[in-house]
Amino acid sequence: MQTHVVTRVIDGDTVEVSPEIPRRTALQTPMERLIGVPIAETPTQRLESPNMFNKIRLRNIDAPESGTPQGEKAIRYLKQFLEGKPVTFKPVGISHDRVVADVWRYPDHAFINAIMVYSGHAKWSHPPR
Numbered sequence: 659m660q661t662h663v664v665t666r667v668i669d670g671d672t673v674e675v676s677p678e679i680p681r682r683t684a685l686q687t688p689m690e691r692l693i694g695v696p697i698a699e700t701p702t703q704r705l706e707s708p709n710m711f712n713k714i715r716l717r718n719i720d721a722p723e724s725g726t727p728q729g730e731k732a733i734r735y736l737k738q739f740l741e742g743k744p745v746t747f748k749p750v751g752i753s754h755d756r757v758v759a760d761v762w763r764y765p766d767h768a769f770i771n772a773i774m775v776y777s778g779h780a781k782w783s784h785p786p787r
Contacts, residue, residue, distance in 0.1 A: 661764050662747070664740040668713065670721025670732025670780055672756060673740055678710035684749045684757040713756040714747055716771045721780040732779040739763060739770060 662675035722728035774780040
């Protein structure tokens with residue numbers, strides 16, 4: 659698993675990271691990651707998404723919109739946990755030029771998606787599996 663540093667919290671459910679994430683990493687299935695098998699790219703995937711990503715959308719949560727009082731609280735809360743800190747993540751796909759993933763703070767493995775929900779700063783959009 660790669661470690662990335664959170665360079666900026668964009669909103670209560672999206673962060674920017676460095677270094678950038680290759681598309682191949684974002685699209686791999688868990689089995690492909692486990693056994694190290696590269697995925698086959700289709701021409702559609704190449705057209706729909708860039709080669710590299712620097713944003714991660716926390717999977718299965720919805721935080722209040724930026725610009726609202728609740729949204730600003732969620733941003734401040736997420737910043738205290740992640741900004742400038744290393745994270746690991748498990749990507750599940752791509753949405754709107756962002757990698758959708760479960761995110762853990764490294765090295766203590768705090769599951770950020772759940773922390774945002776259980777702290778009251780976001781809600782589950784789909785129950786985690």
